[in-house]
Amino acid sequence: MKPRICVVQFPGVNCEYETARAARKAGMDADILRWNEPLEEFTKFDGFILPGGFSYQDRVRAGAIAATDEVFEVIIEQAAKGKPVLGICNGAQVLVEAGLVPGLEEGKVQMALAPNTGMGRGGYYCNWVYLRVSCAPARTAITWDLEPGEILPVPIAHGEGRFTSCLDGLFESLETGGQIVFKYCDSGGVPAEAFPENPNGSEHMAAAISNPAGNVVAMMPHPERCAWVRQVPGELAGPWGEKRLASRLSARAMDDDGPGARVFGSMRTYIEEKV
Amino acid sequence: MTDVEVLVKLVAPDPWSFTVYDALSRKFGLEEIVGIERMRTWSLSYDVVAADDAVGPTETILRETVLLANPNRDIRQLRAGASEPVKPGIYEPGDGVVGAYVVKVHNLWDSAGEKVARIARSRLGIDALRSVSSSTLWVIEMSRGEPRSRELAERVAVLEARGAGLLANPHCQEAEVVSAREYLLGGSG
DSSP: OOOEEEEEEOTTBOOHHHHHHHHHHTTOEEEEEETTSOGGGGGGOSEEEEOSBOGGGGOSSTTTTGGGSTHHHHHHHHHHTTOOEEEETHHHHHHHHTTOSSOSSTTBOOOEEEOOOTTSSOSOEEEEEEEEEOSOGGGSTTSTTOOTTOEEEEEEEESSOEEEOSSTTHHHHHHHTTOEEEEEEOTTSOBOOSTTTSTTOOGGGEEEEEOTTSSEEEEOSOGGGGSBGGGSOTTSSSHHHHHHHHTTTOHHHHTSBOTTHHHHHHHHHHHHHHO | OEEEEEEEEESSOOHHHHHHHHIIIIISOOTTEEEEEEEEEEEEEESOSSTHHHHHHHHHHHHHOSSSOOTTTEEEEEESSTTSOOOTTTOOOOTTOOEEEEEEEEESSOHHHHHHHHHHHHHHOOTTEEEEEEEEEEEEEESOOTTHHHHHHHHHHBOOBTTBOOSBOTTTEEEEEEEHHHHHSSOOO
């Protein structure tokens, strides 16, 4: 039986359909559930994805209002059972605002996804970036199938994506605990602090951060936008760009797994082995 | 250095205020909160001594650009000091309001303010403008007086945990809680 994934549709998100498709491509059953469905409906799933977009029009702050919704009671309860929860972009902002990530102190909000500063100014920024697996792959639900240090090109699109905290030593603790899942890097895999490799000025070059157990991950880049080879630009440096170029005359090859599929595939394997 | 302030409020009903009201009154269960108003405030610091020398260039920015307020959408008021009461279109207490507090939320990285300052200097030639900062003002209207009203305003101001605080995430924002009477109505206390 395929793992069942719930893609939670808060008002204002806009990536739920492609996220569900990417999860299905990875061999999971994915359903899109509105945030106000009866709460017991959410308990029937093996994992959750909070997709990207602008939940509640980013009112107050990105993710702030969705984090107050009642559905979170269930998500928190299900996450405590070890089920994976992946927040992508706005979903990541929601997880941070809800205090699930980094989750070093239960219930406390310990960081923010603050406005970008990487460009030397604020504002929305879209581009392809390179991510390097920076924890032991078996530490988190979304790196389960990945290789240590593996590099994935993934697109970003956000105005508030800078992981930051006013707590002294927080990021050092996250490094020590292996909670920084992906770091921004150059095409060769060298972690990079400066723009454009680190597109938003994120502290410790963090692109994705998990809770201590590794089953809840807040990830700013969009793996669902590169789950197929055909979504990868041929001009990208590295093997994924080369694969895209080599696939250009074959519709079948274009439908192969893209780099983002590695994330969803990991989630599936994690559920099959752990949940 | 002389500061002036521009308060800006939507002419139309503000859906952000409704969302925050819903979150605080229904989701947080704070039934004593009876209304929320939102406005934006711009604080402009000039390298001048007389207040008029700060008011004039600010009026130029308001007249020549929509950087601070868009007259098609917003009403605004230029104040030389917080002791000047705001006009009723900007804020007046709603019916049944006993206590009202302003939660002033400022982003620690204020790119909006920097942008205004840069454009005002480079395109309008307002060289005396030293800095601009922007904040959001949330007016929390409550059916309770002191000290409960202040306590409630402080409780919702800073996000500490899920369900505890909302308006400012202290990891990227700072919040100040001020009496609405003092900040907006020109009164004291």
